[in-house]
Amino acid sequence: MRVTPFPLPDNLVTSARRYGYEPWLATIPDTVSQLAHRWDIDVGDPFRPGGHTAWVAPARSAGGADLVLKVAWRHPEGEG
8 A cells, every 4th residue: 555645736725725625635645545445545646736625646556456545525516
């Protein structure tokens, strides 16, 4: 399992500040580390410029499958 440092894309930081999700931003490193360990995946740097409600990065399974890890804050549009 490999996890890169946890850069935060500018779009995500701007949106989090605008909507009061700055505390959620602080949880990203721990959340990504826990998920990478639990699912035995290697996680790369997040996609840029990044989304507005989620930290999203390419990942790879132990078996070599290409994946995407998305860690989103709860919001009405994303509930479904």
